[in-house]
Amino acid sequence: MNEKPRREAPVAGGTDEELMERYRTEGDEAAFATLYQRHAGRVYGYLSSRLPSRQDLDEVHQAVFMKFHQSRSLYDPKYPVLQWIYVIARTSVTDHLRRAGRSVPVIDDTTALDHAEAPPAERTPENEPDLDALENLSERERKAVEWRVLDELSYAEIAARLDQTETSVRQIVSRALKKVRLSLAAKGTAR
Amino acid sequence: MNKSKVRDEFREFMSAEERTPPPGVTETILSRVRADLNPSAARVFSKLLAIHSVTAAVTLSFCPQFGFRLLGEGMGLMHVFMAFGTYGCMVACGALFTGLSLLLAAFILRGEEIRKIRDNRLLTLGALTLLSLGFFIMVDAEIVFSLAVTWFAGALIGSWLTLELGWMIRFRQAHQPT
Structure with missing residues (x-):
């Protein structure tokens, strides 16, 4: 199906956290557009596994990024941007389903979704979700990411545990998350 | 929610199959954010003018401008400013008249609106100051050209400085770790 050409958004470089800082403090539209891209x-893929209808999916996807925009002044640079986005996405889904009077279902990938442009991919060994993406990190990177994202330790606390400087820990976490994204992207393009 | 479930959910998010959102949805998001980050100059100036109207009314109650006082009688703060001489008094009066407005605006207006003013500060502050002078002419205040020029300079510089001061304070407040 041919899609209408999208207006090209300006692209800015840098890590997610650098972009978020520019977007938050300078109102850099290009930084937001890059984070969105x-x-x-x-986010859309994550939401599609939780929302039963295309209309709900589009509505919540839009709500996620509008909340992301509206709450940018509340973002704490101590946390990775991806974690911030995840929290917003998760609460948006919960709020939407509660407003609709539905319980929060566990909808897996085999549930039929009304997506004309992107029908659910057939599950094969080649395109199973890659949970190994985290295990492909070095021991230090994996620990840093888990402490930071899941245990919500500060960079200073992680630095103390790893016997590194805080700056070094920030770089480790940022690089590790980038590796995860690239690994998952490569898995996607290899299909 | 226990950490194990959080961990599982976050892993699910990280490993979610990427799907391209519909172009219409993407365009709506980007255009709404773009509009929000780039407010119109006219709208921003209108809001600034509204703030200035309120603070000007308050200021005119205790610091007459060109002999014009809104409430009460007497010289008010002019009595203090006259210690700097006639021209010093005009500079100080002008700075107070617009400076308070911009200081308040720096905390009331949104960040994008303040940025809009700062990006066009000479035009915006100049227009605000000229409109203020126009108001005093309309109410038949005692305006002498040389004093008006001095007042204008004070108003322009005062508003510029307080805008930057308010921006610095708010910027530093907004970007402290929470």
Whole structure:
């Protein structure tokens, strides 16, 4: 199916956290557009496994990024941007389903979704979700990411545990998350 | 929610199959954010003018401008400013008259609106100051050209400085770690 050409958004470089800082403090539209381009696909995919209808999916996807925009002044640079996006996406889904009077279902990939442009991919060994993406990190990177994202330790606490400087830990976490994204993207293009 | 479930959910998010959102949805998001980050100059100036109207009314209650006082009688703060001489008084009065407005605006207006003013500060502050002068002419205030020029300079510089001061304070407040 041919899609209408999209207006090209300006692209800015840098890590997610650098972009978020520019977007948050300078109102850099290009920084937001780049963050959106990087993460919209994952958010849409995540939401599609939780929302039964295309209309709900589009509505919540839009709500996620509008909340992301409206709450940018609340973002704490101590946390990775991806974690921030995940939290917003998760709460948006929960809020939407509660407003609709539905319980929060566990909808897996085999549930039929009304997606004309992107029908659910047939599950094969080649395109199974790659949970190994985290295990492909070095021991230090994996620990840093898990402590930071899941245990919500500060960079200072992680630095103390790893016997590194705080700056070094920030770089480790940023690089590790980038590796995960690239690994998952490569898995996607290899299909 | 226990950490194990959080961990599982986050892994699910990280490993979610990427799907391209519909172009219409993407365009809606980008255009709404674009509009929000780029407010119109006219709208921003209108809001600034509204703020200035309120603070000007308050200021005119205790610091007459060109002999014009809104409420009460007497010289008010002019009595203090006259210690700097006639021209010093005009500079100080002008700076106070617009400076308070811009200081308040720096905390009331949204960040994007303040940026809009700062990006066009000479035009915006100049227009605000000229409109203020026009108001005093309309109410038949005692305006002498040389004093008006001095007042204008004070108003322009005062508003510029307080805008930057308010921006710095708010910028530093907004970007402290929460």
